[in-house]
Amino acid sequence: MVSYLLIILLVASIASAMAGLHRARRQRDLATIKVHSRPIYHALNAAIWTGVPAFVFLLLWTLGEASIQDMLVLSSFPGADQLSGPERDLLISEIRQVQAGNLFTEPSPEILAAVDHLKSLELIFNWAMVAVAASLASIGAFFGYRIIQDRYQARYSVERSVTWFMIFSSIVAIITTLGIVSSLVYEAYQFFTKVPFAEFFFGTRWEPQIAIRADQVAGQGAFGMLPVLFGTMVISALAMAVAVPTGIFSAIYLTEYADQRFRSVVKPLLEILAGIPTIVYGFFAVLTVAPAVRSLGLSLGIDAAPNSALAAGGVMGVMLIPFISSLSDDAFAAVPRAMRDGSYALGATKGETIRKVLLPAALPGIIGGVLLALSRAIGETMIVVMAAGLIAKMTLNPFDSVTTVTVQIVTLLIGDSEFDNPKTLAAFALGLVLFTITLGLNLIALQTVRKYREKY
Amino acid sequence: MSAAATQPAVQTSKRGTAVNWQSSEMLALRKKRYAADRRLQAYGMLAIFFALGFLVVLIGTLTFTGYRAFTQSMVTIDIDFSSAEINRENPMESNWRTIFRKAVIDDVGELSRSEERDYFSMFTSSAPFLIRDQIIADPSILDGRASFTVPMSDPIDQLAKGLVDTDLPENQRRVNDKQIELFNKLEAKGAISQPFNWGLFFNSDSRFPELAGLAGAISGSFWLLLVCFLISFPVGIAAAIYLEEFAPKNRFTDLIEININNLAAVPSVVFGLLGLAVFLGWFGLPRSAPLVGGMVLALMTLPTLIIVTRASLKSVPSSIKEAALGVGASKHETILHHILPLSMPTIMTGTIIGLAQALGETAPLLLIGMNAFITSPPSGVLEASTALPTQIYIWADSPERGFVARTSAAILVLLGFLVLMNSIAIFLRQRFERRW
Incomplete structure (x- = not known):
């Protein structure tokens, strides 16, 4: 679904670049004064305005979609607010399994209701995604096209976008380090709530076997x-x-x-x-x-x-x-x-x-x-x-x-x-x-x- | 001995101390000093020979154990379909196991029940289905006799390649006497052949060594590298240009630089933990998918790529930049139209070398689950798949004898890809790189 949208978005960007190029050339030929930017910059500007906001939206949406759906499904599930974190994870993965059609046992009616809820949510989410992406792209294309004037400083606009992309790329290194440190510290913190600090750092026995049942001997x-x-x-x-x-x-x-x-x-x-x-x-x-x-x-x-x-x-x-x-x-x-x-x-x-x-x-x-x-x-x-x-x-x-x-x-x-x-x-x-x-x-x-x- | 040698080495007189360099003591000392010099040289030679000798032994062992997996013992069997009980309307429905067994049993005559079982286990267990698939592809075979070539099972393959010691007592080898007898019978008939093992490249993974191939792993690695390239190449170049040409010198850019240098030395397994916790855990992306693996590899390749790109941007003479700025180009235009194209060969070389490193990377892929058992090549970046190095890991862990040779062969294939990529990089460097 998302990959098709990305392809459509790419095509739309190219189309608006072509349209922009055409309009900018006409403007240049009609202009009585010297235009500020060459037509190619107007075209690139139109393409950026069409593609980039919708692309960023799609990226963030796909990354966040699943967890928001899980939250919504759980919030309407009867009795879910009394469950602990792991139990909630278990429940949601069960609902997802049933929805994907992997039935191991006959699911309970609550789960079936939750699956229906999830399905309707996914439908709504998909349509919302298409609608928002399409409107972002068309608004961008509209303004990118309309703004083409002989005095419009399209080159500055394009160069600003490029600079922002370069700054973002340089920050990726920092984001990666932050991601490493935060994920390690967060999960390690979870670990230390279950196993005492001193045991981990000063213990001399390492036998990471955990009982599957509470009464297991080993x-x-x-x-x-x-x-x-x-x-x-x-x-x-x-x-x-x-x-x-x-x-x-x-x-x-x-x-x-x-x-x-x-x-x-x-x-x-x-x-x-x-x-x-x-x-x-x-x-x-x-x-x-x-x-x-x-x-x-x-x-x-x-x-x-x-x-x-x-x-x-x-x-x-x-x-x-x-x-x-x-x-x-x-x-x-x-x-x-x-x-x-x-x-x-x-x-x-x-x-x-x-x-x-x-x-x-x-x-x-x-x-x-x-x-x-x-x-x-x-x-x-x-x-x-x-x-x-x-x-x-x-x-x-x-x-x-x-x-x-x-x-x-x-x-x-x-x-x-x-x-x-x-x-x-x-x-x-x-x-x-x-x-x-x-x-x-x-x-x-x-x-x-x-x-x-x-x-x- | 000359007179000088017999005199004492150091003579003290009123005018000071004089050293007699020709004395025997001094001769011995010089000898010792030169010997120390030669010793140092010998240690150096020894170190180099040790390292290179290891390389030779490594490649030699892998070639020696791996070359056998490039052929596969096959058996050719004739089947007469006119008498076989086949559902001609719908060949898929027939009992192919029985048809196959009947056909092969006709060749050897009477066998007891346990001997029959031994005989059937000499063929790959999916032989009936291989025949079925050929027939479904071309139903006209059903009209008369036809011959099929199917792989032999792993123990018989070892036997055919001469790797089974037939002098051992029967209970200590995986091929029993009856099977050897039957094998010799088949061989005398000329039914056994050892063609090039195309299955190694065109089959996907399998529990049976004789059917296991690298198609899934190679296409998985392809998708991984594609994702890795699409992310790391633009981001790496953009970051390098910013840091080299635009960034103001302040604490923030210093922080970025320290970060990049440190990331280049973070162990790869830590990147795997990042992928597992962030991409799979927080963002909920699918397990074992080349998309996630490619993203993790891209983060690992980025520092290398940024460092290489910055070095090559730096090496472009400033006169070119000043000339472009002088005729009125903007800073962006100068970089995009002049500096970047001039440094592109070096950047491409660095990128290919970075991708070659990413191709051999295993640990992060294990943590995000790319060591799953998957029997079909992935058709996109979101499908579960393996990669070449993780496939090697899976096979190295498999107990069947045949997988030892397959693992070595897979390593040879991986090394082949690495050699290819590095040769392209060297070619690019020598053909296009400018020395200013």
Whole structure:
């Protein structure tokens, strides 16, 4: 329905642009004075006035429509005002299911009445939408057409609209951040009304199984995030242990030792590692690396889990190599030539110059890069979802299996999720923790890099 | 040994300290220093070889496990329809399972009841329906004998590709002795073939590996990228132009810039949470729909796109801008007619690379339910669908042996698309990009 309206709206805008173009050309030819704007601006102006208000209306309408209908249906449903929030959600989804024709049991007469109400509401809403959109478009077209005069400043009007669109586009970044923060905080707040604050942040047991029936034995869930956070740190540390030395050494070789040809071949090849989707790494970790790690552990006499932290962390480390390598590369390149030459003049070898002069000078930049990589490792999802474990354990043994924040978020939310269950809401609380940690790391890293850049 | 080498390294006299660089101590020291230098170089080489070796092993393993899924074992069976009990008015109504079983059983002769069951399970379980659909498409087949080529079931497919170890005891493999015997019989007749597996590209998802294909996932990814492009491209360029050319330098624009830089580093799973809570929860948009996925991916791609666009706008020499302004163009006209067209190649390159990243993104799509089991390709942005990376995730989780090869093959297809997109980006850059 909406898509047809959008197409009709597009056609209407083009039509009013054509009409406007025609009228503006005639006006220009008849005019005795110099016209202000070229005909194309009058045409664009007419198209904008026709299309944009109706388009914005349609967008807002489709986003808000469903929740307003739900509210109206519930307000006329007998006894709905005594229901709690989740019960209302359940009721409305039942009404929607019946309306869509998915009958599991014979619905009660109240529900059938509500379905009829919903149907009539939808009809009214659809007609109202068409009527409002059509009148907005025709009023816009009328004025856009009538306003075409030889002295009308159509170009200014069009440019103003374009500027407003550009300002709105820039604000999208802020809206996104606000959306992330508000949704995480809101759902996490819901979570903390069910699970105490202290239990989540300081609890050492993570068993997010919630009883489906009240008398179920396995019922009691535990939501202490410390073991989950600990697992995240273990896997990130393993990843950094692989990525940091490899990344820095390869950057040293590529910037200081390698010749131009070697560099121009190897650098793009390294970049490929960064371009491979993480799900591919995850599958590779499960298929090849995890069995290899397991047999390595068994040959060392350690009882290695099939989904060991080492496999997930190691593969994640490889993914981060090009990231650290290219950031270190930039840091080395920013060290002034004079420092290098000074070191050589004193008789230092190339290696000594790198270790004693370049590395300390480039260190802030490298640390910034390492912090950014660490933030990526903490937020990385698919590798650990596929290759790490599900059970939260506090262990430092890299051959054991641990779980991470991102794994828990994904496993808690996969499948059908209801927004009233602590299990679902716990994912948002974990998301908030993840967002805060990565945001902090990013800010520190960007600060370090910026500070360092101003130095030379 | 020369005389210099035998003298002490450091001699102190009245005139000061003199170092004898030729002494054996100094020689040893130099040797050590050069060795350290070479060691550092070796570490660098080692690091690069480790990274590249990993890449080779990664691609090699995936190719090695995946290439088999590009062929599929098929069996050709003859069916004589003149004697079959078929409702000729309405072929849809006939009992196709019986017709199919009768036709294949004629080929091999007497079998006991359990052997019959083993035999039927060698063909894909929807073989009767594949035949039915061919007949409905062309009813003239019904007049006489006709031969049909249908896929064999997953264990037999593994057997045909030589992946089943027939030396193992019978209860440790998924193909029993009778099935091997029947398979050899069919093979001797020349009924078995291994053509290119077009089903991998033209079938949708299925519970049976021999029928599962990527058509749904590829079209889902197409819709996702289309939505992502339609939102992020205009919004990204508009935001970049505003921030680069129009925005006054004040706290508000600083805030926008900090926001953009931070969003570029927010984990993708957090964007998934945003999509789940805001687009599905608050706005009530449909689950698993490419529209929602595309919107989430667009928000993720925006920061990258804005940063790339700003850099390319900045690289256009100011003389061009000043010339346009000098002959009386407005600021908007200058940007729209001169600066934007000149920086378009770079912007397009950045956009394609951003879309390639979006194509491989999995975690946010999992959270908005694009990992559902869906057996038909979506025909629009509001229909439930999967995407290439989520299809890989589903298959990687499936227990059937055949899905291991399918997963690798799907990954190869995904990597193929990424290579294609990146090559287009590189081509655009080399062909059209200007260096000022």
